[in-house]
Amino acid sequence: MTADTSQSASVTAAPVIRTAGLTMDYGRVVALHDLTVEIDAGVTGLVGANGAGKSTLIKILLGLQTPTSGTAQVLGHDIATADDEIRRVIGYMPEHDCLPPDVNASEFVVHLARMSGLPAAAARERAADILRLVGLDEERYRLLGGYSTGMKQRAKLAQALVHDPALVFLDEPTNGLDPASRLEMLSLVRRIGSDFGIPVLVTSHLLGELEKISDHVVILDGGHLLRSSATSQFLDATGSLLVEVLGGAAERDLLGNALAAAGLSCRPRGQLVTIDPPPDGLDVHRLVRDTVADLELALVRIQADQGHLEDVFTQGAHHV
Numbered sequence: 001m002t003a004d005t006s007q008s009a010s011v012t013a014a015p016v017i018r019t020a021g022l023t024m025d026y027g028r029v030v031a032l033h034d035l036t037v038e039i040d041a042g043v044t045g046l047v048g049a050n051g052a053g054k055s056t057l058i059k060i061l062l063g064l065q066t067p068t069s070g071t072a073q074v075l076g077h078d079i080a081t082a083d084d085e086i087r088r089v090i091g092y093m094p095e096h097d098c099l100p101p102d103v104n105a106s107e108f109v110v111h112l113a114r115m116s117g118l119p120a121a122a123a124r125e126r127a128a129d130i131l132r133l134v135g136l137d138e139e140r141y142r143l144l145g146g147y148s149t150g151m152k153q154r155a156k157l158a159q160a161l162v163h164d165p166a167l168v169f170l171d172e173p174t175n176g177l178d179p180a181s182r183l184e185m186l187s188l189v190r191r192i193g194s195d196f197g198i199p200v201l202v203t204s205h206l207l208g209e210l211e212k213i214s215d216h217v218v219i220l221d222g223g224h225l226l227r228s229s230a231t232s233q234f235l236d237a238t239g240s241l242l243v244e245v246l247g248g249a250a251e252r253d254l255l256g257n258a259l260a261a262a263g264l265s266c267r268p269r270g271q272l273v274t275i276d277p278p279p280d281g282l283d284v285h286r287l288v289r290d291t292v293a294d295l296e297l298a299l300v301r302i303q304a305d306q307g308h309l310e311d312v313f314t315q316g317a318h319h320v
């Protein structure tokens with residue numbers, strides 16, 4: 001894969017995806033409710049519980065489903081009139097298993113590269129590059145039917161990337177993965193967005209895992225837009241501080257007790273001491289440093305306590 005800066009430059013000016021009043025009514029279930037949202041280049045996390053409407057939105061944007069009402073443009077193309085063109089330029093990793101069990105990964109990805117119009121030699125070269133990128137270099141001649149869940153997810157990712165898409169949709173790419181494979185997959189997703197400059201829309205029902213890799217987060221709740229904003233806005237500092245000193249619980253408690261005696265409101269959190277927002281005018285960093293020195297402890301870090309994406313739900317859902 002090559003880093004295509006011209007492609008990413010051309011999509012930064014206008015939103016990559018724009019929807020207006022998008023509604024999908026399945027009869028008794030309204031999967032999407034008057035969804036108006038704009039998604040820019042970079043990595044965008046589309047987050048919501050099971051049934052929130054994430055896959056429905058992706059299928060509508062791909063032109064695989066017709067919305068009950070509303071409009072949408074993808075890379076400037078209208079979904080109502082240009083669904084073929086949209087599917088040509090998008091890479092799509094579906095949520096569910098879609099791999100033929102009786103071919104190997106190399107044959108499968110080469111076949112899809114040929115179908116996207118590449119000559120045989122170029123298709124083989126490109127498939128090899130992509131399979132290396134997703135970490136399936138060694139196993140590329142094994143039948144897909146014998147792959148583990150993690151390997152299947154990587155093969156699905158490879159098929160989404162092989163035709164050098166201008167935008168990729170990844171539907172729950174970490175589904176079924178163990179913690180280590182989950183981190184590897186997330187780091188791959190981040191690389192697609194940052195190293196290769198391809199806009200990514202990635203879904204997950206786990207808010208926390210997307211905060212590390214996405215520039216922007218769109219949260220759906222029961223088909224409603226709950227929030228759409230830059231990831232950094234979810235992670236604004238709370239005003240609290242976290243302090244860590246070398247050692248274990250004894251050192252942590254020594255510090256916590258001394259800071260409480262000095263008038264701060266604090267409590268242990270794991271190996272850290274959390275300090276509530278201090279009164280105005282108090283130089284809390286200095287107080288912490290002096291207290292640590294007086295106790296002859298070793299300070300590891302003082303940092304702002306940031307919120308997490310989960311807080312969006314714990315703060316109470318309100319539809320916007």
Ligand SMILES: Nc1ncnc2c1ncn2[C@@H]1O[C@H](COP(=O)(O)OP(=O)(O)OP(=O)(O)O)[C@@H](O)[C@H]1O
Nearest residue numbers: 026029031048049050051052053054055056057205
């Ligand atoms: N073809 C369909 N017919 C009827 N209802 C459907 C259909 N497809 C989806 N739904 C319903 O629409 C709602 C949204 O489903 P959708 O698959 O978009 O959610 P999701 O956020 O992707 O969840 P998951 O992660 O579980 O797939 C759900 O209540 C689902 O049962």
